[in-house]
Amino acid sequence: MHRKTLIPWIFLAPALGTLLLFFFLPVAASLVMSFTDFDIYAIGKLARVRFNGLENYRRLLEDPLFWKALLNTAYFVFAGGPLTILVALLTAIGLNSRRLRLRPWFRLGYFIPVITSLVAVAVVWRYLYHPRFGLINYILSMFHVGSINWLGDPQWAMPAIIILAVWKNFGYYMMIFLAGLQTIPDYLYEAARLDGANWWGQFRHVTLPQLAPTTFFVTLMTLIGYFQLFAEPYVMTQGGPINSTLSVVFYLYQQGFRWWHMGYASAIAFMLFLIIFLLAMVQMLARKRQEAA
Amino acid sequence: MMRRCTRVFALLLLTALASACNRPQQQRTVVNFWAMGAEGENIRPLLADFTARHPDIEVRVQSIPWGAAHDLLLTAFAGGSQPDVCQLGNTWIPEFQAIGAIQSLEPFLADSSILPRHYFAGIWQTNIIDGSLYGIPWYVDTRVLFYRSDLLAAVGYDAPPADWQQWREASQRLVARNPEAYALFLSTIFNDWQVPVILILQNGGRLLRDDDCYGAFDEAATLEALAFYCDFFHQRLAVKNMSEVANIFQGFNDGVFSMMITGPWNVNEMRKRMPGLSDRWSTAPLPRKVNGVSVAGGASLVIFADSPRAREAWRFIQYLSQVNTQQAFFRLTRDLPAVRAAWHTPEIEQDREIQTFYRQLEEVMPAPKIAEWEQVAVKMQEYLEQVLFNKLTLPEAVRLLNRDVDRILEKRRWLRARGLL
Numbered sequence: 001m002h003r004k005t006l007i008p009w010i011f012l013a014p015a016l017g018t019l020l021l022f023f024f025l026p027v028a029a030s031l032v033m034s035f036t037d038f039d040i041y042a043i044g045k046l047a048r049v050r051f052n053g054l055e056n057y058r059r060l061l062e063d064p065l066f067w068k069a070l071l072n073t074a075y076f077v078f079a080g081g082p083l084t085i086l087v088a089l090l091t092a093i094g095l096n097s098r099r100l101r102l103r104p105w106f107r108l109g110y111f112i113p114v115i116t117s118l119v120a121v122a123v124v125w126r127y128l129y130h131p132r133f134g135l136i137n138y139i140l141s142m143f144h145v146g147s148i149n150w151l152g153d154p155q156w157a158m159p160a161i162i163i164l165a166v167w168k169n170f171g172y173y174m175m176i177f178l179a180g181l182q183t184i185p186d187y188l189y190e191a192a193r194l195d196g197a198n199w200w201g202q203f204r205h206v207t208l209p210q211l212a213p214t215t216f217f218v219t220l221m222t223l224i225g226y227f228q229l230f231a232e233p234y235v236m237t238q239g240g241p242i243n244s245t246l247s248v249v250f251y252l253y254q255q256g257f258r259w260w261h262m263g264y265a266s267a268i269a270f271m272l273f274l275i276i277f278l279l280a281m282v283q284m285l286a287r288k289r290q291e292a293a
Numbered sequence: 294m295m296r297r298c299t300r301v302f303a304l305l306l307l308t309a310l311a312s313a314c315n316r317p318q319q320q321r322t323v324v325n326f327w328a329m330g331a332e333g334e335n336i337r338p339l340l341a342d343f344t345a346r347h348p349d350i351e352v353r354v355q356s357i358p359w360g361a362a363h364d365l366l367l368t369a370f371a372g373g374s375q376p377d378v379c380q381l382g383n384t385w386i387p388e389f390q391a392i393g394a395i396q397s398l399e400p401f402l403a404d405s406s407i408l409p410r411h412y413f414a415g416i417w418q419t420n421i422i423d424g425s426l427y428g429i430p431w432y433v434d435t436r437v438l439f440y441r442s443d444l445l446a447a448v449g450y451d452a453p454p455a456d457w458q459q460w461r462e463a464s465q466r467l468v469a470r471n472p473e474a475y476a477l478f479l480s481t482i483f484n485d486w487q488v489p490v491i492l493i494l495q496n497g498g499r500l501l502r503d504d505d506c507y508g509a510f511d512e513a514a515t516l517e518a519l520a521f522y523c524d525f526f527h528q529r530l531a532v533k534n535m536s537e538v539a540n541i542f543q544g545f546n547d548g549v550f551s552m553m554i555t556g557p558w559n560v561n562e563m564r565k566r567m568p569g570l571s572d573r574w575s576t577a578p579l580p581r582k583v584n585g586v587s588v589a590g591g592a593s594l595v596i597f598a599d600s601p602r603a604r605e606a607w608r609f610i611q612y613l614s615q616v617n618t619q620q621a622f623f624r625l626t627r628d629l630p631a632v633r634a635a636w637h638t639p640e641i642e643q644d645r646e647i648q649t650f651y652r653q654l655e656e657v658m659p660a661p662k663i664a665e666w667e668q669v670a671v672k673m674q675e676y677l678e679q680v681l682f683n684k685l686t687l688p689e690a691v692r693l694l695n696r697d698v699d700r701i702l703e704k705r706r707w708l709r710a711r712g713l714l
Binding site for chain 1: 364367371388391392668704708714
């Protein structure tokens with residue numbers, strides 16, 4: 001090989017090698033596994049594995065628990081995602097205002113949940129959500145709202161998880177929005193003001209269009225991230241009550257590590273990958289079309 | 294070149310000498326022992342005693358939490374970092390045997406002081422898979438009836454119900470006397486599959502058929518037992534929603550229910566939490582039908598399959614199975630001794646409640662001994678819950694349950710047919 005083309009490869013080799021060994025190989029292995037009935041019996045002896053083609057995927061499509069998990073996850077993504085983005089955008093605009101004092105402190109405060117361990121946070125939130133002694137119900141009772149059994153009632157468990165996730169995650173997207181806001185040149189606002197635009201007009205016709213690439217990025221990231229909902233139900237509800245917070249990844253975890261149905265769990269993983277991939281593609285296409293228009 | 298060789302040679306010689314010098318100092322075999330929860334934390338005092346008797350063996354204990362134990366053991370086995378000897382809940386033995394993780398103890402048993410007749414027959418049975426022994430019982434537990442003697446006396450029962458008939462009658466009378474309350478608490482949370490299984494076994498029924506390869510939930514005796522179970526809920530004799538009781542101790546104390554089926558760990562817990570209730574509750578062996586069995590519980594000691602220190606591990610198991618070690622272990626953990634002779638100590642003999650467990654342990658049976666048992670049990674609980682909440686009728690639920698169980702056991706049938714299991 002030519003020396004000039006060889007050198008970059010040498011520099012890339014460590015990263016590529018690690019990626020190959022610890023990412024692409026396991027992914028390929030689990031793809032193969034998803035076409036087998038690899039289970040606990042197979043741990044000792046490979047002779048006990050059967051290749052069963054698309055059987056896992058067929059069973060998955062008629063597995064009511066998988067559909068339930070998918071529905072729950074969709075609920076989380078399409079309710080929690082927009083809410084997170086909205087909260088992140090609003091706080092970013094607030095923090096971008098020059099009139100606000102102590103801005104770094106607010107920024108830090110909103111960002112702290114992102115870098116705090118979810119397990120530690122969950123302990124606190126379980127107290128907050130406690131039906132009898134929790135702070136949230138105490139505050140609600142001041143507005144004469146009856147006691148809500150947040151984590152124990154199948155109706156409320158998912159909203160409780162969503163509130164926790166929004167609080168935990170919005171700080172990260174707020175930072176990205178903040179960076180986006182700071183790249184908008186002042187003269188655009190000046191021009192808008194000269195044209196007589198009020199605050200709303202400036203927001204609609206300057207801020208939002210200028211933020212479009214940022215918003216697209218944030219939406220894509222929440223979509224991908226939120227579809228992989230796992231830690232919140234794992235630490236807060238274990239998927240309950242009556243499977244109301246069972247997410248796709250939590251179901252995958254149960255199948256894989258509780259029942260050791262590794263083949264089936266791999267099929268769930270690839271199904272989820274496919275769903276996220278398709279939705280991300282749809283979003284990319286929509287964005288492209290928007291740009292062309 | 295020559296020079297380098299000599300240097301390497303000298304180095305080798307030096308290390309060989311160094312290790313030779315170390316040898317006479319005492320070469321101890323290190324046996325790795327994994328124990329769970331309270332057992333793992335409390336066993337240390339016994340280890341010093343063991344080392345004093347066996348200076349050539351050092352037992353290193355690793356305490357692992359119950360919640361993570363199952364995953365940890367499986368991954369350790371898959372990754373080849375399993376311990377030599379381990380505590381294993383006796384419903385897990387079939388699974389670890391099926392994957393070849395643990396070894397048969399028959400060869401060790403031949404010339405040892407451990408004899409099957411020293412143990413409760415039903416408990417010993419949980420360790421036998423396809424006619425071969427895989428574990429030695431370490432401590433035992435089972436479920437018995439806890440009852441409020443005062444409340445039962447108030448409805449005309451001076452003794453706890455002895456059979457199903459009396460059990461149902463007493464329950465009906467209790468609720469008739471106080472319609473606000475319930476008669477029974479039968480845990481319905483997931484993983485607590487004990488009560489329906491006990492009732493099925495007591496009725497002479499079975500859960501699985503044909504070499505444990507198919508569900509047998511539609512068989513007459515099994516169906517009858519499940520109907521008896523569901524009736525307690527449908528007639529509002531048993532607590533259905535967990536949220537109706539703050540905790541079982543409070544509920545028992547307040548008379549929200551007068552009877553429950555639970556295990557030995559709640560004897561001391563009840564005494565500790567509800568000291569004022571002391572002379573108004575007691576325990577009794579379970580009400581009988583065809584027989585009076587309860588499910589054999591507890592934990593066994595197993596040796597992992599390719600442990601190079603199996604002989605040393607076995608000596609440790611033998612030590613833990615001696616009568617005085619078993620009694621010392623009882624004092625440390627309050628776990629009931631597996632060796633029957635160990636029960637002859639004043640602390641146990643004078644405890645009325647613990648004596649109930651001795652009587653019940655004489656009549657226990659193992660849950661089905663298959664690797665998939667927990668999956669089957671969870672499915673059974675799921676469907677029974679739907680019957681309790683009137684989402685399915687019992688015959689429908691049983692049909693669906695059998696279908697699901699047959700699916701779960703498909704791999705087992707395939708393996709059995711090919712001699713792979």
